[in-house]
Amino acid sequence: MRITRARALGTCFGVRDAIDAALSSSISTDLTIVGQLVHNPQTVQKLHEAGVQMVDSIDDEIQTRNVMITAHGAPASLKQKLSDRGHIVYDATCPLVLRVHQAIRRLVAEGWHPVVIGQPDHVEVRGIVGDLDEYTVISSVDDLTQLEGRSRVGIVCQTTHRIRQAKEILEQIGHRFPTMEVEFIDTVCKPTKDRQEAVEELSLQVDVMIVVGGANSSNTLKLLKVCQENGITAHHIESQAQLEPEWFASADHVGITAGTSTPHEVIDQIHARLIQISKSGDLASE
Ligand code: SF4
CATH class of the missing domain: 3.40.50.11270 (Rossmann fold)
Incomplete structure (x- = not known):
């Protein structure tokens, strides 16, 4: 394996x-x-x-x-x-979160209605909008009704948002509000983009993907979603103790990805346990 x-x-x-x-x-x-x-x-x-x-x-x-x-x-x-x-x-x-705070302040100063694409209850989003008098948070295209009646919107993203989904929301805004003026600042951070692109590539090459990260880690759940959208069996775990050998019984190639708050030592432990599982008698007989 x-x-x-x-x-x-x-x-x-x-x-x-x-x-x-x-x-x-x-x-x-x-x-x-x-x-x-x-x-x-x-x-x-x-x-x-x-x-x-x-x-x-x-x-x-x-x-x-x-x-x-x-x-x-x-x-x-x-x-x-x-x-x-x-x-x-x-x-x-993080300096890249501060960049979002600066971006939204600039949009407000220029007279745009501030919009954040992200999760309304996420601490980062609460920090971005916490000092604003008026704002809108959009987590999916279903929330776009909140923009009805607006003529100029300035949009930023939560740093860990999926850039693909943000672009879909922007497209929908264009379709639904053709006369609306829109200023978009792409504030998804580079480490998040790198991890999303890397899992996109790897998930197309493997049979099973192990996604490592806290159960409530938003960016880890987005990595899991990429795998699911690509039709790959993916297991979300926090530690090597959660790995089940039967997940790999018919797998030739296993991929590992991990969210931005997962320490490398945890990834190393999971990698080592996977090697152990691949060498075990059970799998050798597959
Ligand atoms: S995911 Fe990491 S690099 Fe990106 S904004 Fe958050 S803390 Fe900064």
């Missing part, structure tokens, strides 16, 4: 830098992270072990002096509130 890793997979620089900052010995023992730094159970465990505290929102009790904003970002007003309460704010917002 051949095993191939997607040419781009796993932790991106934004998530890696945020984790390194949180684990920095100078702050980790007096640090609270607001929200999930990464959607990855192994990394969350490592942070707990280092003494880092985590809360879901700034409305929860925060007992440490240092507070970290995650790579997903937050509205400026939220960071200000934390400073006003006397906390030292460590802003681990």
Whole structure:
């Protein structure tokens, strides 16, 4: 059984830098992270072990002096509130998320109605729109009715959105609102695009795809969706312990991909377990 890793997979620089900052010995023992730094159970465990505290929102009790904003970002007003309460704010917002904040501010300043293509309840999207008086979030073509009556819309994307789906939404806007002026800024980040393109390529070559990432990781679920759309059997797992040998009983070629918050050590463990499974007596007899 051949095993191939997607040419781009796993932790991106934004998530890696945020984790390194949180684990920095100078702050980790007096640090609270607001929200999930990464959607990855192994990394969350490592942070707990280092003494880092985590809360879901700034409305929860925060007992440490240092507070970290995650790579997903937050509205400026939220960071200000934390400073006003006397906390030292460590802003681990990824530069590519900050680019989306800048893009939408520019669109608003130029008089466009701001629109985000993304998941309305995702922390990154809440951060992008959190300081705006008025905005629209579109997660699929079904939401386009929300744009009725608008004449000028300026559109950005959640950084981890599928660029293919964003383009479909843009096409539909063109069909349904032919007189609407549209300014689109493609803010899907390069690491996300690289992983989406790589899984697209690899899923066409393999019999089974293993998609590694947190159960609630939005970008991992999008990688899974690419496999499903290409008609490939794909299994979404968080760790090597979830691999089932029978998944590979008739597989000649297995691919591995992983979301942007999956550490490379977790991918290595899964790869090693796949090699072990491929060499096991059960499969050798297939
Ligand atoms: S997925 Fe993209 S935007 Fe998000 S942290 Fe990684 S590089 Fe930054």
